Amino acid sequence: MDIEIKLIEAVEEAVKKIYGQKAPEKAIQIQKTRKDFEGDFTLVVFPLLRVSKKPPEQTAEELGEYLKAHVDQVSDYNVIKGFLNLSINQKFWIEYLNTVAQNKNYGFISNKENPKTILIEYSSPNTNKPLHLGHIRNNLLGYSVANILETQGDKVYKVNLVNDRGIHICKSMLAWQKWGNEITPEKANKKGDHLVGDFYVQFDQEYKKEIQQLIDEGKSETEAKQNAPLILEAQEMLRKWEANDTEVRDLWKKMNDWVLKGFDITYENLGVDFDKTYFESETYKLGKELVLKGWEEGTFIKKEDGSVWADLTSDGLDQKILLRSDGTSVYMTQDLGTAHQRFNDYNANEAIYVVGNEQNYHFQVLKIVLGKLGFTWSEDLHHLSYGMVELPEGKMKSREGTVVDADDLLLEMTSTADEMSRELGKLEAYSEEERKQIIETIGLGALKYFILKVDPKKTMTFDPKESIDFNGNTGPFIQYTYARIQSLNRKAKDKGIHLPEEIKADVEVTNKELQLIKQIQSYPEALREAAKDFSPAQVANYVYDLAKEFNQFYHDHPIMSESDKAVSEFRLFLSNQVGRIIESGMGLLGINVPERM
RNA sequence: GGUCUCGUAGCUCAGUUGGAUAGAGCAACAGCCUUCUAAGCUGUGGGUCCCAGGUUCGAAUCCUGGCGGGAUCACCA
Numbered sequence A: 001m002d003i004e005i006k007l008i009e010a011v012e013e014a015v016k017k018i019y020g021q022k023a024p025e026k027a028i029q030i031q032k033t034r035k036d037f038e039g040d041f042t043l044v045v046f047p048l049l050r051v052s053k054k055p056p057e058q059t060a061e062e063l064g065e066y067l068k069a070h071v072d073q074v075s076d077y078n079v080i081k082g083f084l085n086l087s088i089n090q091k092f093w094i095e096y097l098n099t100v101a102q103n104k105n106y107g108f109i110s111n112k113e114n115p116k117t118i119l120i121e122y123s124s125p126n127t128n129k130p131l132h133l134g135h136i137r138n139n140l141l142g143y144s145v146a147n148i149l150e151t152q153g154d155k156v157y158k159v160n161l162v163n164d165r166g167i168h169i170c171k172s173m174l175a176w177q178k179w180g181n182e183i184t185p186e187k188a189n190k191k192g193d194h195l196v197g198d199f200y201v202q203f204d205q206e207y208k209k210e211i212q213q214l215i216d217e218g219k220s221e222t223e224a225k226q227n228a229p230l231i232l233e234a235q236e237m238l239r240k241w242e243a244n245d246t247e248v249r250d251l252w253k254k255m256n257d258w259v260l261k262g263f264d265i266t267y268e269n270l271g272v273d274f275d276k277t278y279f280e281s282e283t284y285k286l287g288k289e290l291v292l293k294g295w296e297e298g299t300f301i302k303k304e305d306g307s308v309w310a311d312l313t314s315d316g317l318d319q320k321i322l323l324r325s326d327g328t329s330v331y332m333t334q335d336l337g338t339a340h341q342r343f344n345d346y347n348a349n350e351a352i353y354v355v356g357n358e359q360n361y362h363f364q365v366l367k368i369v370l371g372k373l374g375f376t377w378s379e380d381l382h383h384l385s386y387g388m389v390e391l392p393e394g395k396m397k398s399r400e401g402t403v404v405d406a407d408d409l410l411l412e413m414t415s416t417a418d419e420m421s422r423e424l425g426k427l428e429a430y431s432e433e434e435r436k437q438i439i440e441t442i443g444l445g446a447l448k449y450f451i452l453k454v455d456p457k458k459t460m461t462f463d464p465k466e467s468i469d470f471n472g473n474t475g476p477f478i479q480y481t482y483a484r485i486q487s488l489n490r491k492a493k494d495k496g497i498h499l500p501e502e503i504k505a506d507v508e509v510t511n512k513e514l515q516l517i518k519q520i521q522s523y524p525e526a527l528r529e530a531a532k533d534f535s536p537a538q539v540a541n542y543v544y545d546l547a548k549e550f551n552q553f554y555h556d557h558p559i560m561s562e563s564d565k566a567v568s569e570f571r572l573f574l575s576n577q578v579g580r581i582i583e584s585g586m587g588l589l590g591i592n593v594p595e596r597m
Numbered sequence B: 001g002g003u004c005u006c007g008u009a010g011c012u013c014a015g016u017u018g019g020a021u022a023g024a025g026c027a028a029c030a031g032c033c034u035u036c037u038a039a040g041c042u043g044u045g046g047g048u049c050c051c052a053g054g055u056u057c058g059a060a061u062c063c064u065g066g067c068g069g070g071a072u073c074a075c076c077a
Helices: A003-019 A046-052 A056-070 A090-102 A133-150 A167-179 A192-216 A221-227 A229-242 A246-270 A288-296 A331-346 A357-372 A376-380 A406-423 A432-452 A475-495 A511-521 A523-533 A536-556 A565-588
Strands: A029-032 A041-044 A074-080 A083-088 A117-121 A155-162 A276-279 A308-311 A319-323 A350-356 A381-386
Touching (some): A046 A056, A090 A511, A133 A246, A133 A432, A133 A523, A133 A536, A133 A565, A155 A331, A192 A221, A221 A229, A229 A246, A246 A406, A288 A331, A319 A331, A350 A357, A357 A376, A357 A381, A406 A432, A432 A475, A432 A536, A511 A536, A523 A536, A536 A565
Parallel strands (some): A117 A155
Antiparallel strands (some): A041 A083
């Protein structure tokens, strides 16, 4: 049983025995003792003064005395103001470490009684331009959160909804048709997504010129924007697309295919994947029936022009359009439909949408509207709203060429890792192939950790001029710690020191070693919290603390050269448990750990 | 203007049901490789936790108001 739970129960019992009443609800708070104080767990006694009717120090003394006498694991206690610090005996910690070693998936919940089925939608790119740094954050978050949720024993499905239709897609198609000269990714020797993205940019440039020309001819800006020949042509193309015009559809298929192939490469390099990919071209008509039904049932209102609206004024929001006056769908309509379809397809208990915080309002409305339609599962729909990635100067703007391209960044990370390793004189002894693999692991690890260590909700800053660090609170730091541990294992093999299956409780243990075990003990809780908050950052920060703690231990605890065999084996054993958790935690972040670096 | 959100060291960030003296990394400076990987370890300096009230034994954390930044409020997606 969890030691914390055991302590809480013991305190409950103590309060009853000593003060003759039940402790008030939630009054028993057990937390980890802060490092600067003696002890392992701390009971905050202030909330208990109501029943003890005695000063804090005295209450703490009485409870401490009782716990020491009645709980095996409590070896000692001390009182500082209203804080009762409890020390847990070494036997408990060593035994705990032994159970960790035996548990293949330590920290993970398996065989949960009623596992949930959770859908997580992430990535969801547009097929008109390549992925950039913002998408990287989305992809890494989605992939990692899926992993983290699975540790809690639930079934998670990762889905991608590709936005492959609409006016923005027609823009790049039209530009290619006009100025592309039948170029293909092969001929241009360029990834398809980049090639198509170039045409999207070109469209925008030419469109701007036309607008300027119309303005010069005396038209208003709005008028110019609406009447520029290029936009009219693009709109015409969209109409043809919707009418299933063969020529347009063929071009659309061809160019989307280029882009999707490009995305596949980026996804693979990033190390993310999906259980299913949906295409908006196949789902964009969903939702209309739901809306019409809602109107018939009086949930929505129809205006004179025929458009259908949800009135959300009673929820403190505005009115929201659901069907245009011509009867066609809007974004919200589609999302209503896809949400409904998803919950049915998978018989899901929860759905998570990894979407930037600029769409907070949209998801707020989506939930309310689904609720109004009578779907009780609207409560189980979560928007994992993440903050934008900004440059030091502010937002990334594609038009100003300040976007950080995903593929470029990945390449750059590897070459930085390469430079670093050369500077440090590492990896010289290894084959070219192994070297390449290691620097990729490190470069990618640096990037992923850099992004995932930040609380998803927060806007984060990325400075492309300063390359991502490899020292300190970084991915490579943690990877390095892991590599050190593997190096220990290799050395141990050479020296004939074997890794014991378990440790005897009477081995000599230092404070630092106990601290490490305590840090290990926090792993399951860290995962629970991370899953609850959809926050890989909490896993990242946990693993960092563990690695930092280990490096301190490593620095002043000889392992191979320790003369006491039992101590030497214990340290090797402890190191291996740390290594396993680093590998596990980093794995949840989608970061690999190298055997050497 | 309405709604939402953020504000912690020079910079990037931790700090989770309110708990003890607010922590890391980077950058700066000073040390530690004849000893298991120095991508490491140790130390120094650096704080009005945006401001003002309130709640309480106790507030970076909760409430109210203000200041500052961001997002959003389309018959776009």
